[in-house]
Amino acid sequence: xxxxxxxxxxxxxxxxxxxxxxxxxxxxxxxxxxxxxxxxxxxxxxxxxxxxxxxxxxxxxxxxxxxxxxxxxxxxxxxxxxxxxxxxxxxxxxxxxxxxxxxxxxxxxxxxxxxxxxxxxxxxxxxxxxxxxxxxxxxxxxxxxxxxxxxxxxxxxxxxxxxxxxxxxxxxxxxxxxxxxxxxxxxxxxxxxxxxxx
Amino acid sequence: xxxxxxxxxxxxxxxxxxxxxxxxxxxxxxxxxxxxxxxxxxxxxxxxxxxxxxxxxxxxxxxxxxxxxxxxxxxxxxxxxxxxxxxxxxxxxxxxxxxxxxxxxxxxxxxxxxxxxxxxxxxxxxxxxxxxxxxxxxxxxxxxxxxxxxxxxxxxxxxxxxxxxxxxxxxxxxxxxxxxxxxxxxxxxxxxxxxxxxxxxxxxxxxxxxxxxxxxxxxxxxxxxxxxxxxxxxxxxxxxxxxxxxxxxxxxxxxxxxxxxxxxxxxxxxxxxxxxxxxxxxxxxxxxxxxxxxxxxxxxxxxxxxxxxxxxxxxxxxxxxxxxxxxxxxxxxxxxxxxxxxxxxxxxxxxxxxxxxxxxxxxxxxx
Numbered sequence: 146x147x148x149x150x151x152x153x154x155x156x157x158x159x160x161x162x163x164x165x166x167x168x169x170x171x172x173x174x175x176x177x178x179x180x181x182x183x184x185x186x187x188x189x190x191x192x193x194x195x196x197x198x199x200x201x202x203x204x205x206x207x208x209x210x211x212x213x214x215x216x217x218x219x220x221x222x223x224x225x226x227x228x229x230x231x232x233x234x235x236x237x238x239x240x241x242x243x244x245x246x247x248x249x250x251x252x253x254x255x256x257x258x259x260x261x262x263x264x265x266x267x268x269x270x271x272x273x274x275x276x277x278x279x280x281x282x283x284x285x286x287x288x289x290x291x292x293x294x295x296x297x298x299x300x301x302x303x304x305x306x307x308x309x310x311x312x313x314x315x316x317x318x319x320x321x322x323x324x325x326x327x328x329x330x331x332x333x334x335x336x337x338x339x340x341x342x343x
Numbered sequence: 344x345x346x347x348x349x350x351x352x353x354x355x356x357x358x359x360x361x362x363x364x365x366x367x368x369x370x371x372x373x374x375x376x377x378x379x380x381x382x383x384x385x386x387x388x389x390x391x392x393x394x395x396x397x398x399x400x401x402x403x404x405x406x407x408x409x410x411x412x413x414x415x416x417x418x419x420x421x422x423x424x425x426x427x428x429x430x431x432x433x434x435x436x437x438x439x440x441x442x443x444x445x446x447x448x449x450x451x452x453x454x455x456x457x458x459x460x461x462x463x464x465x466x467x468x469x470x471x472x473x474x475x476x477x478x479x480x481x482x483x484x485x486x487x488x489x490x491x492x493x494x495x496x497x498x499x500x501x502x503x504x505x506x507x508x509x510x511x512x513x514x515x516x517x518x519x520x521x522x523x524x525x526x527x528x529x530x531x532x533x534x535x536x537x538x539x540x541x542x543x544x545x546x547x548x549x550x551x552x553x554x555x556x557x558x559x560x561x562x563x564x565x566x567x568x569x570x571x572x573x574x575x576x577x578x579x580x581x582x583x584x585x586x587x588x589x590x591x592x593x594x595x596x597x598x599x600x601x602x603x604x605x606x607x608x609x610x611x612x613x614x615x616x617x618x619x620x621x622x623x624x625x626x627x628x629x630x631x632x633x634x635x636x637x638x639x640x641x642x643x644x645x646x647x648x649x650x651x652x653x654x655x656x657x658x659x660x661x662x663x664x665x666x667x668x669x670x671x672x673x674x675x676x677x678x679x680x681x682x683x684x685x686x687x688x689x690x691x692x693x694x695x696x697x698x699x700x701x702x703x704x705x706x707x708x709x710x
Contacts, residue, residue: 194385197381197384201377208407208410211415212411213415216415281588282588282665283474283477286470286474292484293484293486293488293491296484297487297492311502312498312499315494315498319494323487323491
C-alpha cells in the first residue's frame with residue numbers, strides 16, 4: 146500500500162512537471178514580430194516567394210505548438226527550433242526586402258530621370274527641327290506625341306512614391322524609347338537636310 | 344496469482360513501449376497537399392479564383408488541424424487513416440482548382456489582350472489618318488497617352504493584376520473615344536454620302552459644262568490631294584498637291600488655315616509669285632460671304648476675324664507640303680498648269696468624290 150502511494154505520488158510529480166512545460170511565448174512573439182517587420186518593409190510585394198516560405202515556416206511551428214499543447218507530456222523543443230529558424234529567416238527576409246526594394250527604387254528613379262531627359266531633349270529638338278512645308282505637319286504630330294509623353298511622365302513619380310517601382314521603371318523606359326525615337330527622327334531629318342545643302 | 348499479474352503487466356508494458364515508440368509515418372498526402380498549395384499560390388489562385396481558393400485553404404487547414412489533433416494523441420492511439428483521406432480530398436479539390444485557375448487566367452489574359460488589340464487598332468487608324476491627312480487637329484496627345492496606358496495594362500496583366508489592367512484599358516478607351524469625339528465633326532462630312540453626292544454633282548456639272556462648251560476646268564479633290572486639269576470634259580493631267588494645315592475644313596475665315604470648297608474661277612495669273620507662279624482664285628465668292636456672315640452672327644468665329652482672301656494654286660510645294668489655305672504644287676507642275684489655263688478657268692474644289700474614301704473607311708473601322 147505504501148509502495149502504491151509512492152508510485153502515484155511519483156507519477157503525479159512527473160506528470161505535473163511535464164504538463165507544466167509552457168508554450169515558448171517569447172519565441173512566438175519574437176518570430177511574429179520579425180515576420181511583421183518584414184511585412185511592413187513590403188516583403189509580400191517585393192519578395193513574395195520568400196515571404197510565403199517564412200509564413201509557412203511560422204505556421205508549421207504554430208502547429209507543432211498546438212500538438213504539444215494537447216499532450217500530457219509537453220515538449221516544446223522542436224517548436225522552439227522551428228520558431229528560431231522562422232525568426233532567422235524572417236530577419237533575413239526583412240533585410241532582403243529592404244535590399245530588393247532599394248535596388249528597384251534606384252532603377253525606377255534612374256529610369257524616370259532618363260525618360261525626363263529624353264522628353265526634354267525631344268521637345269527641344271522639335272523646337273529647332275528643320276521646318277519645311279513638307280515636315281510641318283509631321284512636327285505638329287510629333288509635338289503632340291511629346292506632349293502626351295510629358296503628361297504620362299507626370300504619372301511616374303506617384304508610382305515611385307507608392308512603391309510601384311517596377312511599374313514606374315517600365316513606364317519610364319517606354320516613354321524614354323518613344324522620346325528617343327522622336328529625337329532620332331529629327332536628327333535624321335537634320336542630317337538629310339545638311340546633306341542636301343552640301 | 345500475484346506473480347502472473349505482474350508478468351502480464353510487464354509484458355503489456357514492453358509491448359506498448361516496443362510498438363508505441365515507433366511513430367507511424369505521416370501520410371504522404373500531407374506533403375503533396377502542402378506542395379500543391381504552394382503551386383496554387385504561385386499560379387495566382389488567390390487572384391483568379393479567390394472564392395475557391397479560400398474554400399481550398401479552409402479544407403486544407405481543417406485537414407491540418409485533424410493531423411495536429413492526431414499527433415497530440417499518444418503514439419499507440421494514433422490513426423492516420425482519416426487524415427490521409429482528408430488530405431486526399433484536399434488534393435482532389437486542388438487538382439480541380441489548378442485547371443480552373445489556368446482557365447480563368449487564360450480567359451482574363453485573352454480578354455485583356457483582345458481589348459488592348461482593339462484599342463491599339465483604333466489608335467493606329469487614328470494616327471494613320473492624321474499622318475495621311477496631315478491635319479494638325481488630328482495630332483492629339485491623348486492618343487500617345489492612351490498608347491502608353493495600353494502598355495501599362497499589358498504589363499499589369501502579366502503581373503496578374505487583371506483588375507488594374509482593365510482600369511488602364513478603360514482609361515485608354517476613354518481617351519481614344521474623346522479623340523474620336525473631337526475629330527468626328529471634322530471628318531464626318533467625308534463619310535456623309537449626301538455631302539459626297541453634292542461634291543460629286545458639282546464636279547459632274549463642271550465636267551459636263553467643260554464638255555459642252557469645250558472649255559478647261561480644274562478639279563481639286565482635297566482628300567486625294569489632287570489637282571486635275573480637264574479639257575472638254577476629258578482628263579488632261581493630275582498634279583499632286585499640298586493644302587492648308589486644317590484642310591479638312593471648308594475655309595470660313597482668315598487665319599483658319601483651311602482650304603475653301605466650292606466653285607471658283609481663276610481671276611489672275613501671277614508669273615512672279617512669292618511661291619514661284621500662282622493662279623489666284625476668286626475666294627471669297629458669294630456663298631463664302633453668306634457662310635461667313637452667318638458664322639459671325641452665331642459667334643462661331645473670332646469677333647475680329649476677316650473672311651480672308653488671296654487663295655491661290657501656287658508653286659513651291661508638293662503632295663506633302665502644307666499651306667495656310669492655298670493649294671501648292673511642285674514648281675514644274677505649276678508651270679505646266681499655268682501655261683495651259685487662262686484667266687476665267689473654273690476651279691471646283693471639293694472634299695472628295697469617292698464614297699469609299701480613306702476617312703469613310705477609317706470611321707467604319709473606328710465604329
